[in-house]
Amino acid sequence: MGVIIAKSLNEACVVLAENPATTVLAGGTDLMVQANRGMQSMDSVLDLSRILELKEWTLKDSEIVLGAGISYTDLAEPQIATVVPALAQAARTVGSPQIRNAGTLGGNLATASPAGDTIPVLVAMDAVLQLKSSSGNREVAITDFITGVKSNALQAGEIIQSITMPVFQGPQEFLKVGTRNAMVISVVSLALVTDYLGRKLRVGVGSVSPVPFRATEAEEFISQEFDWEKNSSLSEKVINKFSDMVADSTKPIDDHRGTADYRKHAVGILAKRALERVCANGES
Template sequence: MPAAAAPVALPESVDEVLQALADEPEAMILAGGTDLMVEVNAGRRRPVSVVSLTRVRELAGWSRDGDEVVLGACLTYADMERGPLAALVPALGQAARTIGSPQIRAAATIGGNLGTASPAGDTLPVLAALDAVVETAGPQGSRRLLVGDFVTGVKQTALLPGEIVTAVRVPLRRGRQEFLKVGTRNAMVISVVMVAVVVDLDGRTVRAGLGSVAPRPVRARSAEAFAAEHADWRRGAVASPDVVARFGQLCAEATSPIDDHRSTADYRRRAVAVCASRALARVLPPEGVHGDGGPSDE
C-alpha cells in the first residue's frame, strides 16, 4: 500500500500535478487562492486534500510564439497589468489592472479566472474577443479549446476530471484595443458590466466581447459585422456618431443580463450600450488611426 498522500501536494511539473490529481481525485486545485480561500474561509468548502500549482515552472510566466502570446496558467494579473505583455495585448492589461487590488493581483492567476469561470471573470470578455485558445492537460492528454467553448455556463467549464488549464494562447492583433468595466468603485469590485473591443487592422474586423451580462462571455457578432462594414479602413476610423451609437445598441441586444444584487438587467443593457459606443470611438476614432498615407503602425 502506498504511503498516504500528503494533504497538500506541491508538485513541480505538470506530470506531477496530473499524478497528484489521479491519486486524489477529490483534491481541490489551488493557484492564487483568491477564489478558493474565500470559499474555505466562509466554510462553504472543506478541502480534504489540495494540489497546488504554484511551484510548477511550466505554468508560470508567458512567452511569445509567432503571432501569439502564450500565457501560463499561473501568470498573475500583476504580471499582465503593465510591461511588455500589456503593450502586446492592451485590453488584457487594462482588464488585469481593474481586478481586485494590488494584493489580489499579486496572487490571482489567469488560469484561475478561467477555472472559476464566473460570469464576472474580468479577463474572459477580452479572451473571447481575441478568440484565445485554452490549453489543458489531463489523463487523456492535452486539448485546445476556444475560450467560448471552454466556459460552458455559470462557473462551469469543459474541464474533465483530472484535467487542468495549462496555458492560454492569445492571438496578437494589430490595432487598438479597449476594455471598459462598470462597478461601484475602481478597486475591489465585482463587475456589473464589461466590454472589450478589439480592432484587427489587418483582418479589417472589429471584435466585441461582453461580460457579466450572460452566463458565459458573449461575442456581439452582429455589432462586430456592422462596425466592420461601416468603418473607414483606409484611415482606421468610424466618423459617424450614428454608427457608434448603433454599435452600442447592437452590443446591448447581444446580451441576456439578469437582475441581481449588483444591478438590474435594464441597467446592464444600458451600460453595455454606453461602454461599447465609447470603446468603439476610442479604437476607431473619428480622426482615424492612420495618416492619409495609408496603413501604418498607427
C-alpha cells in the same frame, strides 16, 4: 486532509490522476473565499503556485501563449501589456494589489464567473486553452471551455496549462463598470479588439449573460462601417447603432450589484466609448 505542493506540471497531473477529487489551488483568491464560507472542501489540496512552467509565456509569429499561472500583476506589466493591451487593462481592474499578485489567469478561467474580468477579452480574441492531464493534452476554445455560470469543461484530472491567443494589429480597449472606483466586482464589462489585418472589430462582453460572449452581429456591422484605410471618425448614427446592437445582444439579470436595465444601458455606453477610443472620434 493534506496539501501537496507540486513542483512540476507532470507531478501535478500525476497527483490529480490518483485523486481526481483533489481541490486545485492556484492563487486562491476565489477558492479561499469559498473555503472560508465552508462551501469548498479542503480535505485534499493540490497547490499549483510553485510550478514555474505555469508562469512562463512566449510570443511567436502571430501568437502569444500565456501560462495559466501568470498573475494579474504580471499581465499588466509592459511586456505583455504591449502585446495584448486589453488583457492588461482587464487584469488591472481586478481587486487590490495583493489580489492581483496572487490571482492568476488560469484561476479566472477555472472559476468561470460571468463577471470574470479577463474572460471578455479572451472571448473577443478567440483564445484557446491548452489542458493537460496524465493521459494527454487537448485544446479547447474559450467559448467551449466556459459552459455556464461558474462551470467549465475541465475533465477529471485536467489542469489548465496555458492560454493561446492571436496577436492582433490595432488598438484594444477593456472597460468595466463597478460601483466603486477600484476593487469591485464587474457590473458589466466590455472588450473591443481591432484586427487591422483581418479588418475586423471584435467585441466581448461580461456580466450581461451567464457566460461572457462575442457580440457577433454588432461586430459584423461595425467591421463593415469602420474606415480601415484612414481610421476616420464614425458618424453618430453608426456609433449609436453599434451601441444598440451590443446592448440588444445581451440578456442581463437583476441582482444586488445592478439591475438588468442598467446593465443593458451601461454595456451600450461602454460599446460606444470603446469604439470612439479606437477610431478617430476618440482623438477629438
